[in-house]
Amino acid sequence: MESQKSNSSLKAIIVVLAILLVGSLAYMYKMSTDNEKIEKGHLSEKETLVKELEAAKESYDAAIAENTGLKGDLETERAKIVELLEKVKKADGTTASLAHYRTDYIKLKREHDQLIAQVKKLKEENGSLTTQRDSSRTALDESKRYIDTLATKNDNLSKTVEKAQKLSLVNLKAQSFKERSSGKLVETEKARRVDVIKISFTIAANEVATAGDKQYYVQVIDPKNNVIGEKKTESFGDSSLTYSFITNATYQNKNMEVSQTVKGEDFAKGLYTVNVFDKGVAVANSTFTLK
Structure with a gap:
């Protein structure tokens, strides 16, 4: 009788151990599968970022x-x-590292889009001028007796086109700094530490634009929709600009870097907007964030 009880107990123990073993194997399989999915997800995100950078x-x-x-x-x-591409290729593919590199890429992508748009615009403008020049040459060849008149018209047209060209601003950036007592600026994105905002942009080279003194109004708007800095207002016809x-x-038809700082205190966290105006007309805009 006691032997039967012992056998029953032994069988029960074996059954329990078998159930536990099956459960452990199932759990280990699930963990392995989940880890594999996570690794594949990271790999896919890394490959996507590499392709975007290569493009x-x-x-x-x-x-x-x-x-x-x-070109410069x-x-x-x-x-x-190229530098960021090499970093991403060497990255371990973790969520934190990829998120950091993705943020860097977004900033570079903004600069890329602005520059490529400017290249396209300059190409179209040059194409338009070339077409006008070729048309003038054709007219001169067809009627030599009107050469003086056509030359005068072509010269006037060139002058009109030159005056009509608008300068393009690219690479509009905003950088935030903490100014030390020594006057040294230390870059930071923490709102509570910021007391200086540096705004910079490039006036793109344009051979048909008029060289000389240029004046731009820069407007920096904080997350609460307030204009920071001098907060002065200028009127342009029926409109006004703060x-x-x-x-x-002083523009000389070449790429020209322009930068200036705005000092302040108690900068709020959030998204800031930077607008640049040529008199009352907006010619460039960008954003930046303080944490």
Whole structure:
């Protein structure tokens, strides 16, 4: 009788151990499957970011090959893309590292889109001028007796086109700093530490634009929709503009870097908007965030 009880107990123990063993194997299989899915997800995200960076690099290569007036800026931004691409390729593929590199790429992508748009615009403008020049030459060839008249008209047309060209602003950036007692600026994105905002942009080279003194109104708007800085107002016809500061530049038809700072205190956390105006007309805008 006792032998039967012992056998029953032994069988019960074996059954329990078997159930536990099956449960453990199932749990280990699930954990292995979940980890594999996570790793594949990270790998896929990394591959996507690599492809996007390679596409941006190829876009810069094509633009540089056209030898535009923005070649220097294009080569500078391309170098940044190449540098980030190498970092991403060497990254371990964790969520934290990919998120950091994705943020860097978004900033570089904004610069890429602005520069490529400028390249396209300059190409179209040059094409338009070339078409006008060719048309004038055809007219001169067809009727030599009107050469003086046509030459005068062509000269007037060139002057009209030159005056009509609007300068383009690219690479509009905003950087936030903490100013130390020594006067040294230390870059930071923490709102509670910021007391200086530096605004910079490039006036793109344009051979048909009029050289000389240029004046731009810069407007920096905080997350509460308030204009920071001088907060002065200028009227342009029926409209008015409240600006943070005015920046002046002597333009010589070449790429020209312009920068100026805005001091303040108690900067709020959130998204800031930067607008640049040529008199009352908006010509560039960008955003930045303080944490």
